[in-house]
Amino acid sequence: MNEDIYEIDTASVSRGDGTRDLTLTDRWNTPLGKPNGGYILAAMLRGLGDELGAGDPLVASISYLASPETGAAELRTRALRRGRRVQTGTASLWEGERHVAEMTASFGDRGDGVSRELGTPPDLRPPGECIDPRGKGTPEGGLFDRVDYRIDQVPGFFLGTPSGDPTLMVWQRLRDGRAIDFPALAFLCDAYVPPVVELGDGFNSMTVQLTVHLHRLPSPGWIATRLTTRHVVNGFHEEDCELWDEDGNLLAQSRQLGILL
Amino acid sequence: MNEDIYEIDTASVSRGDGTRDLTLTDRWNTPLGKPNGGYILAAMLRGLGDELGAGDPLVASISYLASPETGAAELRTRALRRGRRVQTGTASLWEGERHVAEMTASFGDRGDGVSRELGTPPDLRPPGECIDPRGKGTPEGGLFDRVDYRIDQVPGFFLGTPSGDPTLMVWQRLRDGRAIDFPALAFLCDAYVPPVVELGDGFNSMTVQLTVHLHRLPSPGWIATRLTTRHVVNGFHEEDCELWDEDGNLLAQSRQLGILL
Numbered sequence: 352m353n354e355d356i357y358e359i360d361t362a363s364v365s366r367g368d369g370t371r372d373l374t375l376t377d378r379w380n381t382p383l384g385k386p387n388g389g390y391i392l393a394a395m396l397r398g399l400g401d402e403l404g405a406g407d408p409l410v411a412s413i414s415y416l417a418s419p420e421t422g423a424a425e426l427r428t429r430a431l432r433r434g435r436r437v438q439t440g441t442a443s444l445w446e447g448e449r450h451v452a453e454m455t456a457s458f459g460d461r462g463d464g465v466s467r468e469l470g471t472p473p474d475l476r477p478p479g480e481c482i483d484p485r486g487k488g489t490p491e492g493g494l495f496d497r498v499d500y501r502i503d504q505v506p507g508f509f510l511g512t513p514s515g516d517p518t519l520m521v522w523q524r525l526r527d528g529r530a531i532d533f534p535a536l537a538f539l540c541d542a543y544v545p546p547v548v549e550l551g552d553g554f555n556s557m558t559v560q561l562t563v564h565l566h567r568l569p570s571p572g573w574i575a576t577r578l579t580t581r582h583v584v585n586g587f588h589e590e591d592c593e594l595w596d597e598d599g600n601l602l603a604q605s606r607q608l609g610i611l612l
Numbered sequence: 613m614n615e616d617i618y619e620i621d622t623a624s625v626s627r628g629d630g631t632r633d634l635t636l637t638d639r640w641n642t643p644l645g646k647p648n649g650g651y652i653l654a655a656m657l658r659g660l661g662d663e664l665g666a667g668d669p670l671v672a673s674i675s676y677l678a679s680p681e682t683g684a685a686e687l688r689t690r691a692l693r694r695g696r697r698v699q700t701g702t703a704s705l706w707e708g709e710r711h712v713a714e715m716t717a718s719f720g721d722r723g724d725g726v727s728r729e730l731g732t733p734p735d736l737r738p739p740g741e742c743i744d745p746r747g748k749g750t751p752e753g754g755l756f757d758r759v760d761y762r763i764d765q766v767p768g769f770f771l772g773t774p775s776g777d778p779t780l781m782v783w784q785r786l787r788d789g790r791a792i793d794f795p796a797l798a799f800l801c802d803a804y805v806p807p808v809v810e811l812g813d814g815f816n817s818m819t820v821q822l823t824v825h826l827h828r829l830p831s832p833g834w835i836a837t838r839l840t841t842r843h844v845v846n847g848f849h850e851e852d853c854e855l856w857d858e859d860g861n862l863l864a865q866s867r868q869l870g871i872l873l
Contacts, residue, residue, distance in 0.1 A: 409820065412716070414700050414718060431711060434677070439675050439677055441714070450692060453692055453700070453716060457820055461848070464846045464848070464872060465846075466844055468842075469843070516730075550728060552726070566845040582728075582730070582862050582865070584827040585726075585827075587725070587825075587827070601845065611725060611726060
């Protein structure tokens with residue numbers, strides 16, 4: 352039986368005083384050789400939720416303070432408010448003396464309240480008709496072994512011809528179709544390539560802050576992902592992500608502020 | 613000479629230990645009789661920036677924990693990291709024993725890095741050709757005396773005929789054209805009416821979390837504001853706001869998660 356690497360690598364163990372121990376593995380590294388920010392967010396969100404014993408996560412915002420390393424880390428959690436509909440807490444990620452990230456998240460029980468959808472899922476062919484990009488110019492190893500991707504067409508960036516339009520659309524799932532929970536949705540908002548690479552000029556990006564709204568869990572299958580940057584101002588840029596399931600339901604949306612490198 | 617109410621009401625005084633004293637006045641109350649969330653955000657952002665002595669605010673995210681009251685309040689600030697390009701801190705707003713709001717914000721010096729704009733300003737007639745909605749069915753007093761508004765047309769909601777499209781566009785400025793700083797931009801992202809009212813059914817909304825990206829200060833004049841809700845899921849909804857100056861420059865964008873009431 353295969354190991355459940357997602358389960359193992361996002362787990363943390365409570366000391367009973369609000370602090371939790373975890374290990375950041377190298378299995379979610381970006382091509383820069385550091386743990387992916389979405390992976391860190393998923394581990395922190397899962398740890399804070401376990402610690403608070405609250406409802407499902409509704410919204411989380413994380414500030415990345417210092418470059419993370421693989422290895423032992425400490426999650427220091429604190430409940431801020433336990434309301435009837437919403438519970439909120441914070442979690443600080445420390446590696447030794449380095450404060451690596453700070454997250455605030457709210458949890459709650461989704462009721463049967465009203466739903467109205469005015470957005471539309473990404474315009475992608477069905478996953479079965481798409482390309483598996485593995486071995487076709489996309490990065491390999493680390494993060495890119497933890498996620499299965501399916502793409503309509505190989506992005507211009509990978510062919511050396513950036514399109515000029517910083518929008519990327521991709522089907523994603525955890526490797527081998529591992530089931531998706533809310534922390535995994537938060538991860539998948541930051542698990543591909545920053546669309547700003549399509550602007551050319553060798554742009555790459557470092558995330559300062561990322562906020563994710565978590566709406567619902569997917570039906571089984573692939574997750575249609577739309578990543579887009581509309582605004583680049585004085586070397587800073589926003590990046591929006593939406594995740595939709597195969598039935599056309601919005602699962603999550605995120606926005607991050609990045610610095611161009 | 614007129615008092616500078618924005619300056620007075622967002623000010624806080626340092627005790628020298630990271631804690632600051634401030635007073636939430638009733639001059640920014642919403643029609644529900646509570647201080648507006650954007651006003652609270654502006655006061656907290658200004659206080660944290662003063663305390664850190666950091667660069668201009670780049671991004672702030674706030675969680676509203678309990679219903680705020682007017683009166684004396686305490687801002688407890690903490691520096692998290694002073695990096696070369698970005699400085700980050702948190703601020704907690706307390707009223708007596710009640711923890712009202714928690715904010716994390718990053719500051720930095722904008723350089724002369726690259727800018728690319730792929731968005732477009734709201735499609736509004738020039739402010740001089742628009743309607744002053746004061747006395748035409750919009751709420752009055754409190755918040756609505758602190759901001760000047762100009763609208764193309766009176767929103768359906770105010771006429772008892774919600775349009776069904778939860779998008780509102782409005783010119784805004786601080787009353788009498790008071791100059792805009794970054795905390796004022798954060799305020800103006802949450803200073804009008806939630807567009808979700810245009811869905812009908814008497815929808816109103818309470819903010820759980822709001823994140824604002826601050827890009828640049830405006831040229832003098834009015835600020836074109838686009839407010840829109842695209843996704844309502846099980847009684848929760850997102851709301852996006854963009855602010856643009858009269859020269860067509862993006863100033864700020866925000867996203868909030870709200871609960872329908």
